Amino acid sequence: MACIKLSGECTIACTMVSGLKWAHIVAEYALFVLINYLTNTWGLGFAHAAGIINLFFGISKVLEICFAFMADAYLGIFKMLLLSTLVYSIGLAFLTMSTPPVLSNFAGNCNRYEAECVGPIQKAFFFTSLVLMGVGMAGKAVSLDAYLRHYQTPRDDNSNDLNNQQVYDEEEDGFWSVNNLLVIGISVVAALALSNIKPWDIKFAIPAIFSFTATLVFFAGKALGFYSNYGDKPEGSALTTVLRVLVAATYKSCHELPVNSDELYQGNHNSANQLPHTHGCGCFDKAAIVSSPTKRVDKEEEKKWKVCSVTEVEETKLTVQTVGNISGKRRK
Incomplete structure (x- = not known):
């Protein structure tokens, strides 16, 4: 039934x-x-x-x-x-x-x-x-x-x-x-x-x-309640992630990257879902810079697009590299 x-x-x-x-x-x-x-x-x-x-x-x-x-x-x-x-x-x-x-x-x-x-x-x-x-x-x-x-x-x-x-x-x-x-x-x-x-x-x-x-x-x-709650709240997407990284990296373009990559913001992702930091496309890494290593990043700062996690930065790198590879193949 x-x-x-x-x-x-x-x-x-x-x-x-x-x-x-x-x-x-x-x-x-x-x-x-x-x-x-x-x-x-x-x-x-x-x-x-x-x-x-x-x-x-x-x-x-x-x-x-x-x-x-x-x-x-x-x-x-x-x-x-x-x-x-x-x-x-x-x-x-x-x-x-x-x-x-x-x-x-x-x-x-x-x-x-x-x-x-x-x-x-x-x-x-x-x-x-x-x-x-x-x-x-x-x-x-x-x-x-x-x-x-x-x-x-x-x-x-x-x-x-x-x-x-x-x-x-x-x-x-x-x-x-x-x-x-x-x-x-x-x-x-x-x-x-x-x-x-x-x-x-x-x-x-x-x-x-x-x-x-x-x-x-x-x-x-x-x-009348015929629909579920699907789509009532924004869920984010790859496009949103890319834009957040671009905005945060631009906002902190004058900052210097830390020598130790562990000082970059790791976020609250599960360990199974975290992506390791890579050195390619280093300009995007500035989006994960924390203004002070001892300062705790809160959700309000994330919402203002001032900082992104290393996983979000790596996802953006993969997206940019994929688009670049597809464009290169089309030109050939």
Whole structure:
């Protein structure tokens, strides 16, 4: 019974979270036709319109690194996902409002889909929508799939019955098979339905409504307790570790390394997980310098990124060396 209960709860949670994925697929079609909107309504050339959209996607990709760090160090996956989907929905709403008919009476422009009807207010709403959607896309890129993967392979740790566990796994596999079919079906239906809608305001409004609804359902699922505590707190990652080491090493760039490497901050890692100190990439070792050998490093100093452990420094060295080796192989 415990297995059946867990499976039912997981199915509800997975369905609520999957709604964000479905809404994102519907919204992607609206972004796909933005070039046509700019060329047909704004009267821009194809190269100009494509340049705007490519810049939008490029900036969004760069922001993914920043938001991955924010999710790992400060917000956690859940808050990042909730905020990014909300911002993305607002961006879609602004995109709808940028079409000439929506604000024609307020802006004093005509309501036809022509270049002369696109005034400063419509342009302001459009470029604001691109900023918001870019931020939302970057935030969802680093949180949505990670949150979904957590529920794709759940396990009942309290169940010792292998037969029940096997039945549970089969039920979950069946659910995700149906879920994948729904994703494909929604993609096809959205593309066909939106392609047959001519007014641009309605074509943009449907994804906006869909996205707002999915965000509300997702938040309601958390409020009603359907989700676990996964992602509520930042857990840190390799990216966070690398950034902490870089900041701490820069902060102590003027300090001299101790002759004895044992005087470097060892941290509170378990002996089995500690990495031995190496002499390569010595500039990173300054991140582990303790201002005074007799001074005890507290958690507050670690949180301020003033000192890192030897293990964190060695992990950063391995990361940098790995990236360097991959780059070298690609050049060859």
